[in-house]
Amino acid sequence: MEIKAKVTGAQNLDVRIAKWEKSLDSFETIWPRVERKFNAITREQFTSQGTRGGSRWVPLSRKYARWKAVHHPGKPIMELSGRLLRSLSARTDDTTYNVTKKTWSKFTTLPYAARQDRTRPLIELTDEDQAAFTKIFDEFAREQLKAAGLV
Numbered sequence: 001m002e003i004k005a006k007v008t009g010a011q012n013l014d015v016r017i018a019k020w021e022k023s024l025d026s027f028e029t030i031w032p033r034v035e036r037k038f039n040a041i042t043r044e045q046f047t048s049q050g051t052r053g054g055s056r057w058v059p060l061s062r063k064y065a066r067w068k069a070v071h072h073p074g075k076p077i078m079e080l081s082g083r084l085l086r087s088l089s090a091r092t093d094d095t096t097y098n099v100t101k102k103t104w105s106k107f108t109t110l111p112y113a114a115r116q117d118r119t120r121p122l123i124e125l126t127d128e129d130q131a132a133f134t135k136i137f138d139e140f141a142r143e144q145l146k147a148a149g150l151v
Helices: 013-023 031-047 062-071 083-089 113-119 127-147
Strands: 095-099 104-108
Touching (some): 031 083, 031 127, 083 113
16 A cells, blocks of 8 residues: 655655554554454354344254253253353364454364354354444554554
8 A cells, every 4th residue: 555645834744654554564453352352242142042143043953952951951052061152252272363464363173163153153243243343443543543643
């Protein structure tokens, strides 16, 4: 990205713009905020049995529901040991977590997660979630503008 400006009487503006431009080369400082929001969304998705994302999870089959009631009484849908939720809402041995200057990604390595996701979406982002992530990036841009002396 290249930004150029010539303004008479605004000393060092191009230096400040260059500083701001360089700060946008890396988003590493906002990834912890993104992760906290993602983890909160995931926990809410599990707590609400999918409704927070807009799609209530389908009920368990009768046979499995009976087995689960006997062997794991009180455990909700998508939770037996809690391992799946933990792998998606924290960093565990079952989590693959990748961060670069420009990207953030997090996956569960649990083999049954993909199968479960087809029936019961593990994470569904709402318009409000997307707005919350946009706000994180907007705040970052404002912080960088301020640090560069442009606001």
